[in-house]
Each structure stands twice: as structure tokens, then as C-alpha cells.
Amino acid sequence: MPEQKLTGAQIVIKALKDQGVDIIFGYPGGAVLPIYDAIFQQNDIKHILVRHEQAAVHAAEGYARSTGKVGCVLVTSGPGATNAVTGLLDALCDSIPLVCLSGQVPTHLIGNDAFQEADTTGITRPCTKHNYLVKDVNQLARTMHEAFYVARSGRPGPVLIDIPKDVQFADGTYIPPTEVKHKTYRPQVKPEIARVEEAIELIANAKRPIFYTGGGVVNAGPIAAKLLTQFVKLTGFPITSTLMGLGAFPASETQWLGMLGMHGTYEANLAMYNCDVMINIGARFDDRVTGKLSEFAPGSKKIHVDIDPSSINKNVAVDIPIVGDAGAVLEDMIRIWKARQKRADQAALKEWWGQIDGWRARNCLNYNRTEAVIKPQYALERLREALRGKNHYVTTEVGQHQMWAAQFLPFDEPNRWMTSGGLGTMGYGLPAAIGAQLAHPDAIVVDVSGEASFLMNMQEIGTAVQYRAPVKIFILNNKYMGMVRQWQELLHGSRYSNSYSEALPDFVKLAESWGCVGLRATTVAEVDEVIEKMLAVTDRPCIVDIAVDPKENCFPMIPGGKAHNEILFGPEDSPSDATPEDGMVLV
Amino acid sequence: MEDKIEKHTIAVLVDNEPGVLARVIGLFSGRGYNIESLTVAEVNNADHLSRITLVTSGTRMVVEQIKAQLDRLVPVHKVHDLTDEGPSVERELALVKVAGTGDRRIEALRLADIFKAKVVDATLTSFVFELTGTTAEVDDFVGLMAQLGLVEASRTGVVAMSKGAAGF
Ligand SMILES: Cc1cc2nc3c(=O)[nH]c(=O)nc-3n(C[C@H](O)[C@H](O)[C@H](O)COP(=O)(O)OP(=O)(O)OC[C@H]3O[C@@H](n4cnc5c(N)ncnc54)[C@H](O)[C@@H]3O)c2cc1C
Ligand SMILES: Cc1ncc(C[n+]2csc(CCOP(=O)(O)OP(=O)(O)O)c2C)c(N)n1
Ligand SMILES: [Mg+2]
Numbered sequence: 001m002p003e004q005k006l007t008g009a010q011i012v013i014k015a016l017k018d019q020g021v022d023i024i025f026g027y028p029g030g031a032v033l034p035i036y037d038a039i040f041q042q043n044d045i046k047h048i049l050v051r052h053e054q055a056a057v058h059a060a061e062g063y064a065r066s067t068g069k070v071g072c073v074l075v076t077s078g079p080g081a082t083n084a085v086t087g088l089l090d091a092l093c094d095s096i097p098l099v100c101l102s103g104q105v106p107t108h109l110i111g112n113d114a115f116q117e118a119d120t121t122g123i124t125r126p127c128t129k130h131n132y133l134v135k136d137v138n139q140l141a142r143t144m145h146e147a148f149y150v151a152r153s154g155r156p157g158p159v160l161i162d163i164p165k166d167v168q169f170a171d172g173t174y175i176p177p178t179e180v181k182h183k184t185y186r187p188q189v190k191p192e193i194a195r196v197e198e199a200i201e202l203i204a205n206a207k208r209p210i211f212y213t214g215g216g217v218v219n220a221g222p223i224a225a226k227l228l229t230q231f232v233k234l235t236g237f238p239i240t241s242t243l244m245g246l247g248a249f250p251a252s253e254t255q256w257l258g259m260l261g262m263h264g265t266y267e268a269n270l271a272m273y274n275c276d277v278m279i280n281i282g283a284r285f286d287d288r289v290t291g292k293l294s295e296f297a298p299g300s301k302k303i304h305v306d307i308d309p310s311s312i313n314k315n316v317a318v319d320i321p322i323v324g325d326a327g328a329v330l331e332d333m334i335r336i337w338k339a340r341q342k343r344a345d346q347a348a349l350k351e352w353w354g355q356i357d358g359w360r361a362r363n364c365l366n367y368n369r370t371e372a373v374i375k376p377q378y379a380l381e382r383l384r385e386a387l388r389g390k391n392h393y394v395t396t397e398v399g400q401h402q403m404w405a406a407q408f409l410p411f412d413e414p415n416r417w418m419t420s421g422g423l424g425t426m427g428y429g430l431p432a433a434i435g436a437q438l439a440h441p442d443a444i445v446v447d448v449s450g451e452a453s454f455l456m457n458m459q460e461i462g463t464a465v466q467y468r469a470p471v472k473i474f475i476l477n478n479k480y481m482g483m484v485r486q487w488q489e490l491l492h493g494s495r496y497s498n499s500y501s502e503a504l505p506d507f508v509k510l511a512e513s514w515g516c517v518g519l520r521a522t523t524v525a526e527v528d529e530v531i532e533k534m535l536a537v538t539d540r541p542c543i544v545d546i547a548v549d550p551k552e553n554c555f556p557m558i559p560g561g562k563a564h565n566e567i568l569f570g571p572e573d574s575p576s577d578a579t580p581e582d583g584m585v586l587v
Numbered sequence: 588m589e590d591k592i593e594k595h596t597i598a599v600l601v602d603n604e605p606g607v608l609a610r611v612i613g614l615f616s617g618r619g620y621n622i623e624s625l626t627v628a629e630v631n632n633a634d635h636l637s638r639i640t641l642v643t644s645g646t647r648m649v650v651e652q653i654k655a656q657l658d659r660l661v662p663v664h665k666v667h668d669l670t671d672e673g674p675s676v677e678r679e680l681a682l683v684k685v686a687g688t689g690d691r692r693i694e695a696l697r698l699a700d701i702f703k704a705k706v707v708d709a710t711l712t713s714f715v716f717e718l719t720g721t722t723a724e725v726d727d728f729v730g731l732m733a734q735l736g737l738v739e740a741s742r743t744g745v746v747a748m749s750k751g752a753a754g755f
Pocket of ligand 1: 093094095154155156213214215216217219220221241242243244245259260261262263264281282283284285286288289305306307308311324325326327398399402403420421422423424425483
């Protein structure tokens with residue numbers, strides 16, 4: 001059979017199709033015109049035109065996190081690529097699988113300071129899991145397939161392929177994914193069984209155990225989440241999760257203690273502090289979770305399951321490290337637990353639950369339920385009730401509203417909750433919501449937003465309108481960069497330096513200028529009605545401006561550098577007298 | 588005990604592809620690890636494999652983290668901690684230029700002989716010596732030459748290999 005020659009641009013499209021890509025988020029420019037031309041001449045892959053390349057990457061993240069598939073991005077050289085950088089790092093920090101294609105100046109001009117030239121592989125090297133510059137069209141197909149493999153395997157992450165324009169025009173040979181095998185990259189999926197057996201013995205003898213799970217369970221897929229639920233129920237142990245792991249274990253179960261960490265619940269943090277056996281599955285001991293390291297779960301033995309060996313013993317030394325995929329490890333754990341007919345120490349567990357129920361009774365998420373002003377927590381409680389039982393996805397921006405959303409919106413399934421955890425990128429939520437909505441056209445997708453974060457990528461309303469993505473932007477408008485204001489209040493003598501949201505637009509009129517629906521609630525009585533109207537809009541985006549209490553702070557809070565048992569519950573607790581200097585320097 | 592600083596020699600086998608060295612160096616600078624020396628050259632022409640030898644120091648936890656971070660770079664095939672894995676040989680090569688006349692010149696030549704350094708260039712007023720040895724030997728030699736008219740020294744940094752029959 002004669003070898004079929006394709007242009008580089010055609011090879012790109014064919015490889016995308018063979019990798020199962022149905023949507024690509026992008027923005028055109030001189031260095032990618034051949035690829036845009038090839039996109040024009042086919043119908044299998046839908047291109048979504050964003051309004052800013054950063055948003056293309058966040059949209060692909062929302063798509064990826066809500067589907068479990070690899071998200072796909074296309075940007076031009078120079079400013080197109082540099083605009084994408086924040087999104088790439090966001091995906092790297094949160095382990096989101098992406099492939100980003102960037103155009104580059106023709107090979108013979110590389111290094112000449114050509115028009116719209118940037119050292120894209122150099123700039124993105126520390127912001128990607130891996131990246132490539134393809135100088136030979138005959139390496140293009142292989143590189144594309146490798147990139148998808150690297151992006152989704154092991155600990156997922158973003159991969160960038162920089163493609164000079166001449167390579168997009170050149171004729172070359174296509175090879176299908178089946179013919180590509182990576183030379184070096186083989187992450188360990190199956191755990192060492194001896195280690196799992198050791199872990200099971202420790203688990204079975206625990207007196208005050210806790211599961212601490214994270215985004216790795218979501219990365220491992222919905223089956224891993226099912227297995228987690230099964231194992232947690234088998235043991236009867238309490239479970240908490242990081243911000244990134246919410247939904248892997250159903251929040252409606254009684255064993256669920258809520259999120260842990262800086263803004264986690266009292267019961268979750270105290271159970272961590274007092275546990276004797278900690279079972280970490282797919283979480284990375286982030287500083288927002290551990291607090292003061294020397295006082296992190298001081299009396300505990302720790303099991304850590306992670307697919308990335310570099311996550312193990314990085315911040316916290318553990319007793320039983322298990323390298324492997326969360327799903328594979330949980331499967332072995334359940335099998336061995338059953339085969340050895342293990343049963344938790346019921347008497348000890350009963351006592352432990354008694355202690356935990358005492359902490360629960362503190363009702364740490366309680367807030368001042370007033371009729372005078374809309375409390376952000378109240379608005380989210382009403383949103384929660386309105387979404388109950390409906391097929392929905394939630395994204396967030398970054399700030400107080402994000403933490404309240406994590407505290408007040410319950411998730412019973414993985415892949416339903418999308419937030420920027422590791423990088424904490426304001427402006428993530430709206431494009432991510434568009435990505436999730438395009439992947440799930442019939443679902444309700446809500447971006448829980450702050451007025452300041454919304455302004456960071458609000459141009460994407462245009463994208464949502466163009467593709468009739470009926471995303472709901474639920475702005476908890478406190479007229480402040482609330483999270484910044486909160487830290488200034490607690491740690492900088494209430495000197496609110498540059499954290500007031502001055503000169504805000506009229507969000508209702510803004511919505512109307514795009515032909516969207518704009519709604520506003522300024523009194524408690526209006527909240528339900530506005531939510532109901534918002535959910536009724538199904539053919540265009542809807543922006544909701546909820547005027548919430550500008551003074552409300554997010555509690556509980558463990559100030560930087562403090563231990564899990566040093567929790568602030570509300571405005572009556574002041575950290576200033578006790579916040580150590582080494583805590584002040586923490587972000 | 589936890590915080591004792593250890594010095595480790597690590598050998599890394601990588602695909603010799605563009606950017607691979609930048610990845611390794613970027614890892615060290617980005618994460619604030621020490622590099623005391625780093626050498627690299629292709630060792631397998633057919634498969635385009637390069638071997639990097641690096642000497643680094645840190646607490647046990649940091650050294651373990653360095654190895655894990657190196658290992659997760661996509662073009663990395665293998666990471667070996669030669670310091671941990673038993674006896675190994677470590678060598679450096681140095682070129683050392685010394686200028687002078689009279690007694691100082693004679694003394695330099697005598698010391699070179701003791702250190703088994705070779706003369707690879709000579710003029711009436713200068714020598715270039717070639718020396719291989721451990722880092723400490725090279726340090727000693729350069730230190731002595733500093734008193735006898737050292738002009739410059741160029742060193743390769745450490746290359747290392749485990750002892751015995753087993754390979755990488
Ligand atoms: C304003 C703000 C406040 C925050 N406050 C909190 C807070 O109070 N509490 C909190 O928890 N977080 C908080 N965060 C988020 C925090 O910064 C971290 O992003 C988060 O804690 C990390 O979650 P994780 O440990 O689950 O790790 P992730 O970042 O989700 O990483 C996943 C881990 O699992 C591993 N993994 C990946 N795939 C697999 C697999 N298949 N099998 C096994 N392992 C796998 C990875 O190697 C990695 O170690 C906050 C963020 C912001 C912006
Ligand atoms: C791109 C970016 N810049 C700055 C920050 C720092 N930051 C974190 S929260 C926050 C304020 C967010 O304000 P808003 O969106 O109104 O949310 P609120 O806290 O008021 O709910 C800022 C500036 C950030 N996380 N991201
Ligand atoms: Mg705000």
C-alpha cells in the first residue's frame with residue numbers, strides 16, 4: 001500500500017480524531033492558520049472560539065475534569081502561547097490532563113526574534129508535565145500520540161506541542177496511535193502487594209482512624225470513587241477530603257466529616273489531629289491542609305497511596321508509602337480486607353465516633369441567620385436546595401465564595417466539582433463552566449463567583465453566548481476581594497489596602513448587553529426567586545448578582561502556620577495576639 | 588539526625604533530546620536544590636542516550652525528593668544514587684595552567700609528578716597540566732598550584748560509576 005502523505009495540519013487533525021477528541025478550545029493567529037484551515041474542512045472536531053487564550057485552557061480543564069477525558073487547546077505563537085501559560089500551570093498544579101497545541105514561527109526563523117516568536121517550550125517547561133517542539137513533520141503524529149499518553153497516564157497533567165508553521169504545511173506520514181509506544185514513561189499503576197497487606201493490618205488495628213482523600217481519587221476515575229465508598233463503608237471509619245477530592249465520597253453519607261484544612265470543618269480537622277491511623281489516598285499533604293507541620297496529626301501512623309512517588313515523603317514523612325493508582329490500590333485493599341476477614345475494632349470505633357460527634361455538635365459552619373442582609377452562606381444554602389436532585393456541575397472562582405461553596409454545596413459524585421486549588425487562579429470558574437457545559441449540554445452548570453474574580457475573565461460571556469452554553473454565573477457580590485480583606489482584617493490591623501472592588505459594572509445591564517439574562521437579589525426575600533428564575537434559563541447564559549454582606553468572613557479558619565487544633569470559629573476569635581511570625585509569612 | 592546534610596552522587600540516564608538538560612537544571616533551580624557539579628555527555632550513540640552525573644547535597648528527605656523529581660521527568664530512563672547503592676568510583680579531570688620561572692617552575696613540575704599529572708602544553712614560562720583524580724585530589728593540586736603561579740583551572744566535575752560487574 002503506498003504511504004499516504006498528509007500535511008502537518010492534516011496530521012494534527014487526524015491524530016486528534018484518533019485520540020477521540022470532539023472539542024478543541026482555541027484562538028487563531030498567523031502561526032496556526034494551516035491548522036485552522038484543516039479544522040474548517042472537517043466536521044468531526046468542534047472548535048470553540050474563546051475570547052482569551054487563558055480561558056481556552058481553563059475551558060479545556062472544565063471539560064477534562066467533568067468528563068475524565070483529555071482536554072484540548074489550540075493557540076497561536078507568541079502572545080497566544082504566553083496567554084495560555086497561567087492555564088497550563090493551573091492544570092499542572094491540579095493534575096488535569098490537557099494537550100495544548102501552539103503555533104511557532106517557521107523553523108528557519110526560530111531564534112531570530114521573528115514576529116510573534118516566543119521561546120514557548122522554554123517558557124512552558126516548568127508549567128507543563130512535558131512539552132515538545134516538533135521540527136520534522138514525520139515526527140508529528142508520533143509526538144501527538146505520545147502527548148496524549150503522557151497527559152493522561154500516571155499523575156495527569158498538561159502537555160504542550162509547539163508546531164512551527166512550515167511543519168504544518170509540509171507533507172509527512174501519519175501513523176495511528178496503536179503504533180506508538182513511549183520509550184521511557186511507564187508510571188506504576190499496580191501497588192506492591194506486601195505494602196498493601198501491611199496497610200490492611202494497620203487499618204484493622206486502628207483505634208482512631210481517618211481516611212484523608214484527595215484529587216487523586218478523582219483522577220483515578222469514577223470506579224475508584226466507587227471502590228473508595230465501598231471500602232470506607234466496610235471499615236466504618238470517618239472520612240474527610242481535600243478541596244480537590246470533594247465528591248469522590250458521597251457527602252450525604254454519615255461517615256462524611258466535610259472538607260479538612262484551613263477552611264475545613266472542626267470535626268474533620270480535630271479528627272485529623274487526634275487520629276492514630278491516617279489513610280491518605282490521592283492527596284498530597286498540601287500546606288493548606290497540614291497547617292503547622294510539626295503538629296500535624298502528631299500521634300499518628302500514616303499510610304499514603306499516590307501514583308507519583310515524588311508526592312510521597314515530600315512534606316510529611318509517612319510510615320507505609322504505597323505507589324500506585326488509587327483505584328488499583330483500593331481494589332487490592334478491599335480484596336485483602338475481605339480475604340482476611342478483617343473487622344474494625346468496634347469498641348474503639350464507637351468511642352472514636354462518640355468523640356467526633358461531640359466535635360460535630362459544635363456546628364462549626366453555623367452563621368448568623370439574619371433577615372437584615374443576605375449572608376453568602378444563606379445564598380449557597382438556597383442554591384443547594386434548588387439544585388438538589390438535579391443533574392448539575394459547579395465551578396468556582398477563587399476567594400471566600402470558593403471556600404463557602406466547598407463548605408455548603410454537597411457532592412455525591414466525583415467530576416461534579418471544579419475549582420482551582422493548587423494555583424488558586426481567579427478567573428478560572430467561568431471558562432471552566434463553559435467547558436463543562438459544552439461537555440454536558442443538558443446539565444445545569446453554575447459558576448459560583450466573586451465580583452472581583454468574575455472581572456478577570458468575563459469576556460468569556462461572549463463565548464458562552466456564541467455557543468449557547470447556558471452557564472449560570474452566581475456572583476456573591478460582597479464588593480470586596482473578600483479573601484484579601486479577611487486576611488487584612490485578621491493579620492494586618494484592618495488596613496484594607498486595595499481590596500475594595502471600586503467601579504463595578506451593573507452586572508444586570510452587562511448581561512443584557514450580551515443578550516443574556518441578568519438578575520439581582522438585594523434582600524433575603526429575593527434570593528429564592530432569583531435562583532428559580534436563573535435555573536429556568538436554558539438557552540443562554542445568566543448572570544446573577546447577589547448583594548451579600550460585605551463584612552462576612554469565612555470560618556472556620558486555621559491561620560497560616562497554626563495547628564489543626566487552633567481553629568478560629570468566628571469574628572469573636574482573634575488570631576492577632578497569637579499568630580507567629582513564621583505564620584505571617586505564609587500565603 | 589533528620590536534618591543532617593548528606594552529599595550524594597546521582598547518575599541519570601536520559602534521552603538525548605533537545606531541552607533535556609534544561610529540564611534537569613530547571614528542576615534544581617526551580618525547587619531550590621543544590622548542584623555541586625553536573626556533567627553530561629552522550630554515552631549510547633545508537634539509542635541517543637546521555638548520562639548525567641550530578642553531585643548534590645541535602646537532608647535525607649530532600650535527597651529522596653530530588654531522585655523522585657528526576658525520575659518523573661518524562662525523558663528520564665533511570666536514576667541511580669551511587670552514594671546509596673554501595674561502593675563506587677568517582678573521578679574528575681582538570682586542566683591546570685601555571686605560569687612562572689625558576690624555582691617555582693621546578694616545584695610545580697615536581698608536584699605534578701607526585702600527583703601523576705601530565706604535561707599537555709609547555710612554554711618557557713608556563714605549563715598546562717592534565718590531572719585526573721577524586722575531587723579532593725584535584726582540590727589539593729589546584730590549591731598547591733595557587734601558590735606557584737596558577738593562571739586558571741578548568742574541571743569537568745565528577746563522573747562516577749558503581750564498582751563491580753553490574754551495570755546501569
Ligand atoms: C483560597 C484557597 C483556599 C484553600 N483552602 C483549602 C482548604 O481549606 N482545604 C483544602 O483541602 N484545600 C484548600 N485549598 C486547595 C489547596 O491549595 C490544594 O489545592 C489542595 O489541598 C490539594 O488537594 P489534594 O491534596 O487532593 O491534591 P491534588 O492537587 O488533587 O493532587 C492529587 C494527588 O493525587 C495523586 N494522584 C493523581 N492521580 C492519581 C491516581 N490515579 N491514583 C493515586 N494518586 C493519584 C497526585 O500525584 C497528587 O499527589 C485552597 C485553595 C485556595 C485557592
Ligand atoms: C489571578 C489572581 N490574582 C490574585 C489572587 C489573590 N486573591 C485571592 S482571593 C482574591 C480576592 C477574590 O475576590 P472575589 O472574587 O470578589 O471573591 P471573594 O473573596 O470576595 O468571595 C485575590 C485577589 C488570585 N488568587 N488570583
Ligand atoms: Mg468579592
